[in-house]
Amino acid sequence: MVTLETERLLLRMFREEDFDDYAAIFSDPEVTRYLGDGEPLSRFAAWRSLAVMLGHWQLRGYGMWAVEESQSGILVGRIGFFYPEGWPGFEIGWALKPAYWGLGYAIEGAKAALNYGFSELGQEHVISLIYPDNIRSIQVAKRLGEKLEGKTTVFGREALIYGINREAWDIT
Template identity: 50%
Template sequence: MIPRLETDRLVLRAFREEDLDAWAAINADPETMRFLGGPMVRTNAWRAMATTLGHWMLKGYGMWAVERKSDGALIGRVGLLQPEGWTGLEVGWTLGRSYWGQGYATEAGAAAMRYAFLTQPVDRVVSNIDPGNTASQAVAKRLGEQKGPEADLTVGAETFKVDVWFITRAEWLARG
């Protein structure tokens, strides 16, 4: 049910049980999780992985595990999400810190954005980004998104201020 996408350097695929060690390590890193609610213990990383798979079942789209082709390493997750109360269909990314600065988030984000506009009847996609997360803002800009309004996102019992970055379908099509 979860489609497999490929880019030049990456495979976007469903999470598998054997991804847990790498995924838990990514989620345990305080710097990686700095703008995402803080580090997670292993059991919560497992729940996040299961929730990711459940989103596909409920919505027909979701986040992919991102695997590097050169060595098969799980480097993070990228894809689409729209839980109840969200600002719109989001293209989001979380990569392990050792994979930052290599263009992987932009490469996988572009594949996810293409999938969104080709399969979902939406006029725009968004990326909800913490105002202090300049690295993710740079990815959003490379994807053609522009900064929109501030919003409050509630995740669990916490509410976070985010900037809603977005690109319209027309803008995406014009990028070619």
């Protein structure tokens, strides 16, 4: 399984021992407000979500990584790729604990993931689906070089499509 390291983060596979932290992260209404249907996850739903993250790797050969702060070893969220059946494109996404918002972790981890997606997975185009009122994620997408490409509907909600092509990606 693929592991990526940045200056401050370790992007690694999820493990069973991550479940309590994962469930706590995704039971927080601030975290889930802009994900899926916007509702916090019960422990059962968090288990299913984690299983989807792991199954995505098995079925597609890529997916979301657990994001661990290197220095502390704390699980701070997830960053990576999502492209289930019927999805509008090969997506990069991020979700972190609120205590870690504003520290540049989403950008740092997403840059490492995008480098991997373009260089190792051979992707030509990557999108991010972002709800219009999710200003923080829009800022992350823009800092990654993504441009607004249109709109779609996911989970019954309007989402903006931000995207970037391989040739526009600046690896630095």
